[in-house]
Amino acid sequence: MVGPGRAADGAPPPAPVIVAAARSVPFADRIEALGTLRANESVALTASVTEKISALHFDDGDRVVAGKVLVEMTSAEEHAQLKETQALVQEASRQYRRVQSLAVQGTAAKSLLDERARELETARARLVAIESRLTDRLIKAPFAGVVGLRNISVGALVEPGDVITTLDDDSVMKLDLSVPSVYLSTLKPGLPVTATTRAYGDREFSGEVHSVDTRVDPVTRAVQVRVLLTNDQRLLKPGMLMQVDLRKDARQAIVIPEAALMPVGREQYVFVATQQDDTHKVERRQIQIGSRRPGEVEVLSGIADGDLVITHGTIRVRPGQLVEVKAVDDGSKSLGDMLGAKPKVGVAEQTP
Numbered sequence: 001m002v003g004p005g006r007a008a009d010g011a012p013p014p015a016p017v018i019v020a021a022a023r024s025v026p027f028a029d030r031i032e033a034l035g036t037l038r039a040n041e042s043v044a045l046t047a048s049v050t051e052k053i054s055a056l057h058f059d060d061g062d063r064v065v066a067g068k069v070l071v072e073m074t075s076a077e078e079h080a081q082l083k084e085t086q087a088l089v090q091e092a093s094r095q096y097r098r099v100q101s102l103a104v105q106g107t108a109a110k111s112l113l114d115e116r117a118r119e120l121e122t123a124r125a126r127l128v129a130i131e132s133r134l135t136d137r138l139i140k141a142p143f144a145g146v147v148g149l150r151n152i153s154v155g156a157l158v159e160p161g162d163v164i165t166t167l168d169d170d171s172v173m174k175l176d177l178s179v180p181s182v183y184l185s186t187l188k189p190g191l192p193v194t195a196t197t198r199a200y201g202d203r204e205f206s207g208e209v210h211s212v213d214t215r216v217d218p219v220t221r222a223v224q225v226r227v228l229l230t231n232d233q234r235l236l237k238p239g240m241l242m243q244v245d246l247r248k249d250a251r252q253a254i255v256i257p258e259a260a261l262m263p264v265g266r267e268q269y270v271f272v273a274t275q276q277d278d279t280h281k282v283e284r285r286q287i288q289i290g291s292r293r294p295g296e297v298e299v300l301s302g303i304a305d306g307d308l309v310i311t312h313g314t315i316r317v318r319p320g321q322l323v324e325v326k327a328v329d330d331g332s333k334s335l336g337d338m339l340g341a342k343p344k345v346g347v348a349e350q351t352p
Helices: 076-105 110-136 181-186 335-339
Strands: 015-021 023-046 051-056 069-073 138-140 145-147 163-180 192-196 205-216 222-230 241-257 262-264 267-276 279-293 296-301 308-312 322-328
Touching (some): 023 145, 023 279, 163 241, 181 205, 192 222, 267 322
Parallel strands (some): 015 322
Antiparallel strands (some): 023 163, 023 241, 145 163, 267 279, 279 296
């Protein structure tokens, strides 16, 4: 009489296992780093003269174009001086033209013409000076962007250095990262980057490496890398902390689940289930692994695309043993779902 759990010929039944197929997929090495966002252009708008605010042409968070007048300061005296100087320029110009015509006829001395020319140039210089003083009393947006909080009110007296508001060009954001110098050979402008921030959960923001610093920090042995992130929806703000993945050496690689690995010292092995008639036979193979990513490992040699590696049940099998494939793990189901509603006796989960 045949005992329970035994085949008719007395041999033990095939051990139940779960396998996963080795896959050829796009693969890239990842460099992780943290950085703080900065606007593409950023400036604190301040006064350059001591004067009272006469008008404000912006509110908190307004988007402005380059050259827009944001603040006007009291300039009645300068406007009066401007009209006076414009009149002086016009008069000096008439006097110069009159003497010039007389000099052509030979009835005026050249010295008199030179004096009138000097008076005209002096008047024009005074006009430029007055116009410059008027410009100092107008604060304009040096570039297009979004203004911050308004820190001043109409009628307030401001002095040089007083911050009126901030202006940020947030169409593109800069992200400076500190990256170990061992990656210098792969840090090139144009390297694709994905970044995330806790403010937006798992949402990814795309960008690329713009430039790499010319110096390596002698203390940390790290190099500064500047990344540019597009910000079309204006979700990113200066000062936000970003976690960045730089992807280098993009390639097609064979990957298997980490659960299939069986390390022995510094060597790595896997059990491969090879087809044999209606069953599968266990084959032990030494492999060479490359980079890792969550749940998967790159295989450089020893495994081919489509090979079935055992991920669960490895502790119950030996090379040359027949096994029964209970499920193929494609990463979309949990262990319980693969085993069905009732657990299958004899299938043990192997932790990598």
